[in-house]
Amino acid sequence: xxxxxxxEFRGVGVRFGxxxxxxGIDLAVPAHQTLCVIGESGCGKTVLLKLAVGLLAPxxxxxxxxxxxxxxxxDRELARMRRRVGFLFQQAALFDSLSVFDxxxxxxxxxxxxxxxxxxxxxxxxxxxxxxxxxxxRKMPAELSGGMRKRVGLARxxxxxxxxxxxxxxxTGLDPLMTDAIxxxxxxxxxxxxxxSVVVTHELRTVWTCADRVVMLSPLAGLAxxxxxxxxxxxxxxxxAAADARVRRFVExxxxxxxxxx
Amino acid sequence: MASVPLTPALxxxxxxxxFSARALSGVVGRAFPARELLRVAVEVxxxxxxxxxxxxxxxxxxxxxxxxxxxxxxxxxxxxGAVIHMSVVRELGPVLAAVMLxxxxxxxxxxxxxxxxxxxxxxxxxCLGVDPVKYLVAPRVLACVLLLPLLTVVADLLGLAGSxxxxxxxxxxxxHHYWRHTREFxxxxxxxxxxxxxxxxxxxxxxxxxxxxxxxxAGAEGVGRAATGAFVVSFVAILVLDxxxxxxxxxxxxxxxxxxxxxxA
Numbered sequence: 001x002x003x004x005x006x007x008e009f010r011g012v013g014v015r016f017g018x019x020x021x022x023x024g025i026d027l028a029v030p031a032h033q034t035l036c037v038i039g040e041s042g043c044g045k046t047v048l049l050k051l052a053v054g055l056l057a058p059x060x061x062x063x064x065x066x067x068x069x070x071x072x073x074x075d076r077e078l079a080r081m082r083r084r085v086g087f088l089f090q091q092a093a094l095f096d097s098l099s100v101f102d103x104x105x106x107x108x109x110x111x112x113x114x115x116x117x118x119x120x121x122x123x124x125x126x127x128x129x130x131x132x133x134x135x136x137x138r139k140m141p142a143e144l145s146g147g148m149r150k151r152v153g154l155a156r157x158x159x160x161x162x163x164x165x166x167x168x169x170x171x172t173g174l175d176p177l178m179t180d181a182i183x184x185x186x187x188x189x190x191x192x193x194x195x196x197s198v199v200v201t202h203e204l205r206t207v208w209t210c211a212d213r214v215v216m217l218s219p220l221a222g223l224a225x226x227x228x229x230x231x232x233x234x235x236x237x238x239x240x241a242a243a244d245a246r247v248r249r250f251v252e253x254x255x256x257x258x259x260x261x262x
Numbered sequence: 263m264a265s266v267p268l269t270p271a272l273x274x275x276x277x278x279x280x281f282s283a284r285a286l287s288g289v290v291g292r293a294f295p296a297r298e299l300l301r302v303a304v305e306v307x308x309x310x311x312x313x314x315x316x317x318x319x320x321x322x323x324x325x326x327x328x329x330x331x332x333x334x335x336x337x338x339x340x341x342x343g344a345v346i347h348m349s350v351v352r353e354l355g356p357v358l359a360a361v362m363l364x365x366x367x368x369x370x371x372x373x374x375x376x377x378x379x380x381x382x383x384x385x386x387x388x389c390l391g392v393d394p395v396k397y398l399v400a401p402r403v404l405a406c407v408l409l410l411p412l413l414t415v416v417a418d419l420l421g422l423a424g425s426x427x428x429x430x431x432x433x434x435x436x437x438h439h440y441w442r443h444t445r446e447f448x449x450x451x452x453x454x455x456x457x458x459x460x461x462x463x464x465x466x467x468x469x470x471x472x473x474x475x476x477x478x479x480a481g482a483e484g485v486g487r488a489a490t491g492a493f494v495v496s497f498v499a500i501l502v503l504d505x506x507x508x509x510x511x512x513x514x515x516x517x518x519x520x521x522x523x524x525x526x527a
Contacts, residue, residue, distance in 0.1 A: 055385050075393065083391040093382035107390035160390075 288396025322424030375475025
């Protein structure tokens with residue numbers, strides 16, 4: 001394995017009409033590292049993830065995957081790259097019209113090369129891996145709780161044995177017990193296979209549990225002209241004593257909220 | 263100054279053209295499973311038949327009721343069938359079937375795709391290595407292009423049945439002359455141009471509806487706007503396209519079968 005980063009952002013900026021969301025982002029994610037991206041709502045965390053798989057295009061700079069630019073790739077090559085990346089969406093993004101089984105089987109069938117029996121084996125394996133109870137595979141997404149939807153979304157993302165996992169707010173809207181369960185799944189995924197992970201979250205519980213490294217972004221509106229958008233880039237242990245007071249306030253505020261919320 | 267309000271419309275038209283080209287490449291490359299095509303085809307064809315049939319039937323009946331008085335005044339009531347049937351197969355059948363499909367299926371397609379966009383299901387498809395435009399739009403376009411001509415045939419037949427029912431059984435027009443005039447004036451060319459229009463309307467209304475769905479904005483309001491916009495734009499597009507196709511087919515007809523120019527003594 002070379003030391004080259006798996007995902008790299010070089011001077012990336014994103015603007016939606018008049019609204020600038022990201023500016024001058026330089027960030028590299030080395031192989032097998034779990035990077036957590038934290039920050040207030042609207043700071044561009046999800047945009048960062050979508051840039052990594054080419055769902056959005058940067059308006060400035062370049063995003064690279066294994067050393068090659070993501071944008072401008074031919075469709076077939078982009079599809080091949082995306083099939084090596086698992087993406088857990090914030091609301092799981094399960095296909096409404098398909099059962100749990102068919103959701104998890106979707107990518108396997110679309111890729112071809114597997115018999116239906118092999119697809120079924122792989123689906124059951126992944127559903128067991130994420131702790132779905134027996135019989136859940138026949139349910140429709142509308143019949144599932146928030147936590148179960150996340151588990152199915154994770155099983156679908158893992159079905160293709162990805163080299164890279166991207167998690168968009170994996171624990172948002174879940175109770176503390178389910179949050180711990182999802183964090184446990186992120187850790188187990190990493191223990192089972194050599195995967196590079198980027199976790200976008202505003203839950204410090206996830207950061208403490210899963211991260212090798214943390215990056216904190218600031219909304220551009222809160223920055224002075226020319227000030228870098230990345231407020232912190234380092235190990236989780238350094239967050240509480242970060243030089244930037246905004247990082248310390250974020251950490252203390254989150255801890256305070258959790259204590260107040262019980 | 264005039265270019266300022268035109269710019270978003272031109273950008274939207276260009277975006278629609280690129281979107282359409284991608285969707286049509288999905289049709290050619292058959293980038294979707296047969297099961298998805300079958301599911302959409304049932305919704306477009308089978309589920310729309312009743313509403314198109316009722317519309318066709320009553321349009322034929324209303325045309326007969328409205329035109330009978332004028333034709334009777336000038337003693338041409340036996341020609342009523344020819345005029346109504348010509349209007350139905352050339353214009354009203356394809357246009358009404360297309361408008362009904364735009365309202366019943368087009369708006370639903372836009373709402374479904376806009377919801378998929380809002381809930382990130384389109385992004386999820388892309389992340390699984392599937393092109394959402396080719397996978398979702400191509401079967402919808404194909405279903406509309408194949409089935410709208412069949413729905414037009416249903417509208418035509420029921421329109422003919424409705425007008426004949428009123429003319430022959432309510433107003434007592436002589437059946438022999440009624441049908442003889444119809445045979446003399448309504449030619450296979452008229453039926454074929456109506457069906458060709460239906461193919462074009464099917465493509466346009468499905469592409470407009472799917473484009474609106476894919477470009478839908480977040481939230482319930484965005485989904486509603488996508489559905490409404492899909493119907494309004496499809497409706498206007500169908501009428502505009504109808505005019506140009508009518509001009510085109512008339513021109514083609516004159517090219518193939520030049521009209522005899524009456525000689526002035």
